[in-house]
Amino acid sequence: MSMQADPCAKPSLMHPDEAIIKLLEQVRPLDESEMVQLPHALGRVLAEDLASSIDLPPFDNSAMDGYAFRFEDLTQGNRFTLIGQSFAGHPFEGEAGANTCVRIMTGAPVPPGYDTVQMQEKVEVDGDNIVIEAPKALGANVRRRGEEVKMGGKVLCAGTQIGAAEMGVLATIGASQVRVTRQVKVAFFSTGDELRPVGSELAPGQIYDSNRYSIQGLLSRANVEWIDLGVIEDDPEAIRAAFRNASANADMVITSGGVSVGDADFTKQILDEEGEITFWKLAIKPGKPFAFGRIGDAVFCGLPGNPVSSMVTFYKLVWPLLNKMQGLPQVKPLLLRAKLKGNLRKFPGRVEYQRGVLSQNAQGETEVSVTGGQGSGMLTSMSLANCFIILAQEQGDTPDGSLVTVEPFNSVLAL
Numbered sequence: 001m002s003m004q005a006d007p008c009a010k011p012s013l014m015h016p017d018e019a020i021i022k023l024l025e026q027v028r029p030l031d032e033s034e035m036v037q038l039p040h041a042l043g044r045v046l047a048e049d050l051a052s053s054i055d056l057p058p059f060d061n062s063a064m065d066g067y068a069f070r071f072e073d074l075t076q077g078n079r080f081t082l083i084g085q086s087f088a089g090h091p092f093e094g095e096a097g098a099n100t101c102v103r104i105m106t107g108a109p110v111p112p113g114y115d116t117v118q119m120q121e122k123v124e125v126d127g128d129n130i131v132i133e134a135p136k137a138l139g140a141n142v143r144r145r146g147e148e149v150k151m152g153g154k155v156l157c158a159g160t161q162i163g164a165a166e167m168g169v170l171a172t173i174g175a176s177q178v179r180v181t182r183q184v185k186v187a188f189f190s191t192g193d194e195l196r197p198v199g200s201e202l203a204p205g206q207i208y209d210s211n212r213y214s215i216q217g218l219l220s221r222a223n224v225e226w227i228d229l230g231v232i233e234d235d236p237e238a239i240r241a242a243f244r245n246a247s248a249n250a251d252m253v254i255t256s257g258g259v260s261v262g263d264a265d266f267t268k269q270i271l272d273e274e275g276e277i278t279f280w281k282l283a284i285k286p287g288k289p290f291a292f293g294r295i296g297d298a299v300f301c302g303l304p305g306n307p308v309s310s311m312v313t314f315y316k317l318v319w320p321l322l323n324k325m326q327g328l329p330q331v332k333p334l335l336l337r338a339k340l341k342g343n344l345r346k347f348p349g350r351v352e353y354q355r356g357v358l359s360q361n362a363q364g365e366t367e368v369s370v371t372g373g374q375g376s377g378m379l380t381s382m383s384l385a386n387c388f389i390i391l392a393q394e395q396g397d398t399p400d401g402s403l404v405t406v407e408p409f410n411s412v413l414a415l
């Protein structure tokens with residue numbers, strides 16, 4: 001009997017986790033960086049470790065509105081003489097002496113010689129005569145110079161994405177500009193003769209091109225630079241020109257549509273001639289067909305045309321690539337377990353990313369329900385959702401009340 005493979009056997013589907021590993025092997029972090037002014041740094045990725053050139057805080061200062069004094073003077077009783085004031089931005093300029101105190105405000109420098117602050121609620125004031133209730137310890141309510149970070153200490157590491165907190169940290173150390181990795185440039189276009197841009201009339205059989213807008217949204221959230229090349233008609237020379245233009249101007253080229261079997265002729269033909277392309281059938285729903293390749297110096301990702309499929313494959317496969325290219329560490333999704341409300345239909349065979357709404361019930365339990373119809377063309381299911389309900393490859397129908405795995409939408413998909 002012949003040992004030849006059965007030519008009619010269905011090719012096995014690739015698990016999405018395996019696809020991610022294979023894809024990540026294909027890209028490297030961009031090794032270019034640039035300086036940007038701090039107000040333009042949000043979302044960018046630090047290209048180098050950053051040390052503080054100053055102590056944080058830069059001087060001893062008060063954590064409270066109250067009175068600064070010498071703790072050792074409490075051995076002489078609780079009575080002090082008020083000799084001045086230290087306000088934020090206006091330090092006390094006199095001399096600290098025994099049994100004296102100064103009025104001090106939050107953030108104001110603790111004058112040299114004083115070491116402790118008592119909050120004003122625990123102080124009795126009668127003109128210049130002040131009675132201070134003893135605080136717990138020497139140094140109470142004083143934020144010490146350098147207690148957070150010493151001069152020269154590291155405050156942020158290379159590969160950190162600059163969010164709101166990092167903007168503030170950078171300002172705290174006085175960084176007016178910062179070295180970040182160059183933004184990844186992504187050019188994208190839609191393919192399909194049925195697609196019309198918004199703003200035009202639809203003839204029978206036509207639909208509006210929605211993928212370009214959801215892809216633009218995803219790319220903006222991924223903090224990359226994007227180039228929208230529009231809808232490209234199903235014509236080999238138009239597609240060739242689009243690919244050449246895209247690859248000359250971008251690090252990554254993304255298309256949507258035309259990667260299903262039989263449908264892919266032009267994309268395949270052009271990329272075979274101009275670069276390279278592999279078609280994958282992924283064990284993921286929505287989003288089975290996916291193409292990956294290269295053209296010039298750019299990597300190519302071909303997303304399926306169905307609107308939900310293109311978003312899911314972008315999120316699961318393209319976003320990790322962009323992160324790696326930007327110099328970011330890989331994000332391991334934070335998976336939760338939640339109680340399913342309602343029954344779920346599923347055939348074993350593919351990992352499913354059903355769109356769900358995650359919430360907490362009155363008992364504080366985490367619950368999830370699906371957002372109605374789960375067709376791969378039903379983009380409103382993405383819009384209504386705040387999470388994916390992830391159902392394993394071999395799982396079948398899942399009854400109400402089961403514990404299911406949920407991946408809350410992160411910064412790329414959430415508002």
Ligand code: AMP
Pocket residue numbers: 190191192194195207208209210211212256257258259260263304305306307377
């Ligand atoms: P395809 O992957 O080209 O076979 O397309 C699969 C389905 O997605 C078809 O129903 C297409 O009409 C639809 N589709 C493809 N591209 C887009 C797009 N850019 N916007 C909205 N729907 C699309």
Ligand code: MG
Pocket residue numbers: 191192193257258263305
């Ligand atoms: Mg098509």
